[in-house]
Amino acid sequence: MAARTGATETPVVIEIRALTHTFATVPVVHGVDLTLRAGEVLALVGPNGSGKSTLLRCAAGVLTSDQGTVTLAERPIGGWRPMERARMLAYLPQHVAPAFSVTVREMVAWGRHPYRAGLTAHDPQGGQIVEGALRQMEVAHLADHLFPTLSGGEARRCLIASALAQEPRCLLLDEPTGDLDPPHGRALFLHLRRLAGERLAVLVVTHDLNLAGLFADRIVLLTAGRVVAEGSPGEVLQADLLTEAYGAGLVVGNHPMAPRPTVLAAP
Amino acid sequence: MVWLLLFSLVAVAVAPLLGPTPLDPMVALQSAWAQLTGQPAGDPIAGQILALRLPRVCLGWVTGAGLGVAGAAFQGLFRNPLATPYTSGVAAAASLGAAGALLCPGLLAAGGASSLGVGAAALAAALAEGGLLAAIAIRTGGLRTEGLLLAGVTFNFLATALILLLRALTAAPLQLLYLDRWLMGGLDVVGWEWLPLTPLAAVGIMALLYHTPALDQLALGHDLAASRGVRVERATVGILLAASLVTAALVATTGPIGFVGLLVPNGVRRLLGAGHPRLLIGSLLAGGGFLVLCDGAVRLLAAGSAGGELPVGVLTALLGGPLFLVLLLRSLRGPR
Numbered sequence: 301m302a303a304r305t306g307a308t309e310t311p312v313v314i315e316i317r318a319l320t321h322t323f324a325t326v327p328v329v330h331g332v333d334l335t336l337r338a339g340e341v342l343a344l345v346g347p348n349g350s351g352k353s354t355l356l357r358c359a360a361g362v363l364t365s366d367q368g369t370v371t372l373a374e375r376p377i378g379g380w381r382p383m384e385r386a387r388m389l390a391y392l393p394q395h396v397a398p399a400f401s402v403t404v405r406e407m408v409a410w411g412r413h414p415y416r417a418g419l420t421a422h423d424p425q426g427g428q429i430v431e432g433a434l435r436q437m438e439v440a441h442l443a444d445h446l447f448p449t450l451s452g453g454e455a456r457r458c459l460i461a462s463a464l465a466q467e468p469r470c471l472l473l474d475e476p477t478g479d480l481d482p483p484h485g486r487a488l489f490l491h492l493r494r495l496a497g498e499r500l501a502v503l504v505v506t507h508d509l510n511l512a513g514l515f516a517d518r519i520v521l522l523t524a525g526r527v528v529a530e531g532s533p534g535e536v537l538q539a540d541l542l543t544e545a546y547g548a549g550l551v552v553g554n555h556p557m558a559p560r561p562t563v564l565a566a567p
Numbered sequence: 568m569v570w571l572l573l574f575s576l577v578a579v580a581v582a583p584l585l586g587p588t589p590l591d592p593m594v595a596l597q598s599a600w601a602q603l604t605g606q607p608a609g610d611p612i613a614g615q616i617l618a619l620r621l622p623r624v625c626l627g628w629v630t631g632a633g634l635g636v637a638g639a640a641f642q643g644l645f646r647n648p649l650a651t652p653y654t655s656g657v658a659a660a661a662s663l664g665a666a667g668a669l670l671c672p673g674l675l676a677a678g679g680a681s682s683l684g685v686g687a688a689a690l691a692a693a694l695a696e697g698g699l700l701a702a703i704a705i706r707t708g709g710l711r712t713e714g715l716l717l718a719g720v721t722f723n724f725l726a727t728a729l730i731l732l733l734r735a736l737t738a739a740p741l742q743l744l745y746l747d748r749w750l751m752g753g754l755d756v757v758g759w760e761w762l763p764l765t766p767l768a769a770v771g772i773m774a775l776l777y778h779t780p781a782l783d784q785l786a787l788g789h790d791l792a793a794s795r796g797v798r799v800e801r802a803t804v805g806i807l808l809a810a811s812l813v814t815a816a817l818v819a820t821t822g823p824i825g826f827v828g829l830l831v832p833n834g835v836r837r838l839l840g841a842g843h844p845r846l847l848i849g850s851l852l853a854g855g856g857f858l859v860l861c862d863g864a865v866r867l868l869a870a871g872s873a874g875g876e877l878p879v880g881v882l883t884a885l886l887g888g889p890l891f892l893v894l895l896l897r898s899l900r901g902p903r
Contacts, residue, residue: 401841
C-alpha cells in the first residue's frame, strides 16, 4: 500500500478487507481492500457502474456485504448499534430530497438524530452544535430559508452541515459535486480539505478527476468492481491506468499552477 | 402551537352549545357542574341536552385528533402529502366489515344494526387489513414504500368491490340504508359505548409520537435514515401498525369521515413546518378542534332544515377545502 509519509501514524477509521457485494447474482464489488485514515481525503473514482456507490454504502453500513469485512474504529461495522455507529460515521447519498419543505436549520438539526432519538435521550449541546455546523459550512445566513429554495452549492453545503451535526469521525460522500458548477465544486473540496485538517476522515466518491487530483491525499481507482490503482494523485492519474479504466479518450497533463496532474478529454 | 392548543380548547368548550336548541353558556356550565358533582340539575332540559351532546363532542375530538395524527404519520411514511389515514386501505376494510355485519343476516340479528356488532366487525376487518399490510412490509423488507402504497390502494379497490358485491346480493332496503349512512361517516352517537375503543387509539397515537424522530429521517430517504441510526424496517412496520390501529379504532365507531386526515396535517405543516414531532402534536390539536366545530355546525344546520343532519364528512370537506386552499396559496406565494 502506498502510505504517504506520516500517514501510518494516524489512526485507521475504516478498514475494508476482501469485500464482495452481489446484486441478484451480478457481482458489483469484487474483493476490494480499502483503508481510510483520520485526517485524509480519499477519493474513490472510476467509470459509471464500477461499484463506487455500492462500496460506499457498504462502508457506511447501509448495505450488508456478502463476503469480506468492513471495520469501523477496529470493530466490525455490523457490531455497532446503529445509533452509536451514526455518531462515528456520517454518510450522504448522491441525491437527498426531503419529501416536505423543511428549513435549513431544521435539516441540519436532523443530523442530531443519533443523540436525540429514544425516550431518555438528552441533547443539551445540540443547539450549539447545529449553529456551529451551520457556520462551519457557511450556511448560517440561510438557516431560516427553505431547503428546496437553495441553489445546488448551498444545498450541498447544508447537507454536509447536517452530517457534521452528527459529530462524526468520518464523512462518506457520494458525488457531492455532481450538480455543481466548477467554482462551487472547488469550494466544496476546499471545505473537505479543511475538515480533514480537523482530523476528520473523508471518503468521497467523485467523477471529477481534476478536483480529486488537486485536493485528495489519495485516490482509489475502481473498475468493474475491482481496485485497479491506489496511491497519490500522481500515481493513479496516469494515462495507462486511466485508459485501462475508462478506455481511450482521456489525456493527462500537468496543472499550470500546482504540481498535480490534470485530466482532459481528448479532442 | 399555543394557538392550536387554544383553538382546540375553545372548540371543545363552544361545541356543546351548538345545536338546534341553543344553550346558554352559564346554564350549561352549571348543569355540567351539577352532573359532575352528582347534585340535582338546576335546569333538567339543559342537563339532558348536555348528556346528548357531550359524548358526541368527545368522540368528535378524539376522532379528529386521531385522524389528524394518523394522516400526518402516513404522509411521512409514504413521503407523500396526498396520503391519508385511508390510503392504506384500513378504512375500506372497516367499511367492508361493517357491510358484512349489516348485510349478512347470519352475522348479526336484524335490529342490532347500529350497535356494537357493526363496530366490532369493522374493527376486526380493519385490524386484519393493517396486519396484512404490515406482514407485506416485513416480507419485502419494509423498504419499498411505493409498493406499500400500491398494496394499500389495491386493498381499497378490493374492499370497495366486495362491498358492491354484497350490496348487489342483498335485498334488504333498510339494511342498505343503514350501510349508506355508515359509509358517509358521522358522529351521531348516543352515549359513551364507543369509549372502550379509545385506549386502542391512544396506544397507537403514543406509538406514533414515539416514532416522530424516525419519521423526520425517513422523509430524507431510507439510505440516509439508516445511516443516521434508524432501523428502517422496524420503524416502517411500527408506524404502519400504529397508524392503522388509530384509524381502525376510530373508523369502527364513526365510519369513514373524509378530509380531516388529509387537510389537517397539510395545513399544520404550513403553519408549524415539516418537523414531525411538532407536526403530529399540531395535527392532534387542530384535527380534534376542527372536527368538533364541524360537527357543531352540522347540528346548527340541522336546526334550520327539514331533512335531518348532514354527514359531518360533507362539512369537513366544504369548510376545510377553501381554508386549505387559502393556506396553500399563501405558502406558494413565497418562502415562509
